[in-house]
Amino acid sequence: MAGSTQIPYLLRAARGEVLDRPPVWMMRQAGRYMKAYRDLRDKYPSFRDRSEIAEIAIEISLQPWKAFQPDGVILFSDILTPLPAIGIPFDIIESKGPIIDPPIRSQEQIDQIHPLEVEKLPFIREILQALRQEVGNEAAVLGFVGAPWTLAAYAIEGKSSKNYSIIKGMAFSEPAMLHQFLGKIADSIAAYVCYQIDNGAQVVQMFDSWAGQLSPQDYETFALPYQQQVVRQVKATHPDTPLILYISGSAGVLERMAQSGVDIVSVDWTVDMAEARQRLGSQMKVQGNMDPGALFGSKDFIRDRILDNIRKAGNQGHIFNLGHGVLPGTPEDNVRFFFETAKQADKLLAVHA
Known part of the structure; x- marks a missing residue:
């Protein structure tokens, strides 16, 4: 184990300490933009093999750690990973993404879902x-889960969707059935978060990726109460583990995200960071x-954007990250530069003040 007794830097930010620079990691930092990952993918073409055979998933999770020393190392997995353990099988097709067949469309199917x-x-x-063994206290180990609305959207649509018409149809015509499904998923996701914490996750991020597709009033009906249900159950037994909530396209529901009970709101890039902090209030970490x-920009451009964001x-109460996952095709050298620059932010900001 990395021999150090200090508190991981990311956890210090999550506790609200004043720091010289923010901790830094990247969503999807393990993945397709890295040559090491693509080489491994050629050897193990099935995504579920890569994420569910422990030794492969460990190697993938550690690829960015070995290359860039981020302040957070996140479990390589998928938000759908726990579904078979509640009775919903799925597959992931390399070019198509996740497939759930048959999709969940009936009361009978919902009745068969188990804890x-x-x-x-x-x-x-x-x-x-x-x-945890590998990184010691040099970085925080992050777990992650999908939120109930987003998992329900996958399960009901049967795949990724552009307009979510099937789940919205159920929400607006058979709401009682959908609420029952969301409640069952929330209980299982809370148990899954606790399981991750018990086995070494020091922070857990909940992805409600598709909740940004809801109007604010529907977010309050179908997403927020189930985020709150997960958070409430986790905090009952693990009150000190920081929880992060991320939604893609969240500008319209930012303040409502803070009502979920999480410790940290992860902001996508469509909101100016200074405005996000103002909207969320000084107590909410971001x-x-x-x-x-x-x-994909020049190094000067990347540096200026990093410093602007951190300033x-x-x-x-700030963890520096992207506003979504690192994109396939991103130059690895630019990712390296991102981490190096963020880690020297205090010195660079003094020069560029």
């Missing part, structure tokens, strides 16, 4: 324990939010 059987997810325990597309966020 999470964590014994069906032993690889999650193995991966998280190995990551993560984000540089446009991943900025990493706007201030020196307390």
Whole structure:
């Protein structure tokens, strides 16, 4: 184990300490933009093999750690990973993404969904324990889960969707059935978060990726109460583990995200960071939010964007990240530069003041 007794830097930010620079990691930092990952993908073409065979998932999770030393190392997995453990099988097709067949469309199917059987997810325990062992206190180990609305959207649509017409149809014509489904998923996701924490996750990020597709009033009806249900259940037994909520396209529901009970709101890049902090209030900690597309720019451009973001966020309660996952095709050298620059932000800001 990395021999150091200090508190991981990312956890210090999550506790609200005033820091010289923000901790930095990247959503999807393990993945297709890295040559090491693509080489491994050629060897193991099935995504589920890569994410569910512990030794492969451990290796993938650690690729960015070895290359860039981020302040957070996140479990390589998928938000759909726990679904088979509640009775919903899925597959991931390389070019098409996740497929759930048959999709969940009837009361009878919802009745058959059972509480999470964590014994069906032993690889999650193995991966998280190995990551903690490997990084010690040099970085925080992050777990992650999908939020109820987003998991329900996948399960009901049967695949990724552009307009979410099937789940919205159910929401607006058979709401009682959908609420029952969301409640069952929320209970299982809460159990899954606790399982990750018990096995080494020091922070857990909940992705409600598709909740940004809801109007504010529907967000309050179909997404927020179930985020709150997950957070409430986790905090009952693990009150000190910081929870992060991320939504893609969240500008319209930013203040409502803060009502979920999470400790940190992860902001996408469509909101100016200074405005996000103002809207969320000084007590709410934030993560984000540089446009991943900025990493296709020149190094001067990348540096200026990083410093602008960090300056706007201030020196307390900020974890620096992208506003979404790093994009395939992003030059690895620019990712390296992103981490190096963020880690020297205090010195660079003094020069560029």
